[in-house]
Amino acid sequence: MRGVKKPKYYDEIQKLRLIDDELMELCFDNNLEAAELLVRVILGRDDIRIISSKTQVTMKGLMREVRLDILAVDTKGKKYNIEFQRKNKGAEPERARLNGSLIDANSLDKGGDFTELPEVYVIFITEHDVLGGGIPLYTIERVINETGKPFGDGSHIVYVNGEHRDAGTALGKLVHDIFCERPEDMNYSELAERVRHFKDDEKGVIEVSEVMEKLLDKKAKDIAQRMLEAGEVAVTKIAEYTGLSVSTVRRMAKKLETVQQA
Numbered sequence: 001m002r003g004v005k006k007p008k009y010y011d012e013i014q015k016l017r018l019i020d021d022e023l024m025e026l027c028f029d030n031n032l033e034a035a036e037l038l039v040r041v042i043l044g045r046d047d048i049r050i051i052s053s054k055t056q057v058t059m060k061g062l063m064r065e066v067r068l069d070i071l072a073v074d075t076k077g078k079k080y081n082i083e084f085q086r087k088n089k090g091a092e093p094e095r096a097r098l099n100g101s102l103i104d105a106n107s108l109d110k111g112g113d114f115t116e117l118p119e120v121y122v123i124f125i126t127e128h129d130v131l132g133g134g135i136p137l138y139t140i141e142r143v144i145n146e147t148g149k150p151f152g153d154g155s156h157i158v159y160v161n162g163e164h165r166d167a168g169t170a171l172g173k174l175v176h177d178i179f180c181e182r183p184e185d186m187n188y189s190e191l192a193e194r195v196r197h198f199k200d201d202e203k204g205v206i207e208v209s210e211v212m213e214k215l216l217d218k219k220a221k222d223i224a225q226r227m228l229e230a231g232e233v234a235v236t237k238i239a240e241y242t243g244l245s246v247s248t249v250r251r252m253a254k255k256l257e258t259v260q261q262a
Helices: 010-012 023-027 032-041 093-105 170-178 187-201 202-230 235-243 244-261
Strands: 050-060 066-073 079-087 120-126 137-141 157-159
Touching: 010 187, 010 202, 023 032, 023 050, 023 066, 023 079, 023 187, 023 202, 032 050, 032 066, 032 079, 032 120, 032 157, 032 170, 032 187, 050 093, 066 093, 066 157, 093 120, 120 202, 157 170, 170 187, 187 202, 202 235, 202 244, 235 244
Parallel strands: 079 120, 120 157
Antiparallel strands: 050 066, 066 079, 137 157
């Protein structure tokens, strides 16, 4: 981008990795090759063909909803939820359970037979060794304790330990790429090409800038919402602390008041 004015957040964008939401969201959305690479390497299979890959997919339940980082589907109808987690919080076993249950709930048509539920893989790629076993990969399957045989309900959970980056294995090379800042240092072209577009091409950099703007605005509003619910800080101070306009915070306060009075 020589000779071109740097877009907003340019320097910050150069430090992003695929583990970061801003880059992950754009790199894997509708990118079948990249999603397929993830699933094949993590599961150690080369016969999987991904036909759909969406990022930031909202799954609604009866009482709450979750947003999935990636939801991919293969030719056999199997579903793969891939979550990128920098912090240990958010990668708890209960979160894997919740994600899987909501995918199930949203996969079956009203009146459909339970046996029609698709096979589901919930995969967490974590920056730290969340499960604490010191191994590169954790595969969790339901088994019948008394016989040791698989339960066979089609539910699978996998944790990838981001602290293991052994260049001698396919998984280690993949993990390296997920935590790598520069595309020229990556092992897999399926990932490097997309990262290069969003870091080195003007159009791609602008796209990432827009995503960063939205995420920062969302975080600011989340903080403002919590402060309003606490009811201890003036609207003008909340605006000052979060960077939001006073009018925006006032609208949020009015909406909260309406909900509380209902």
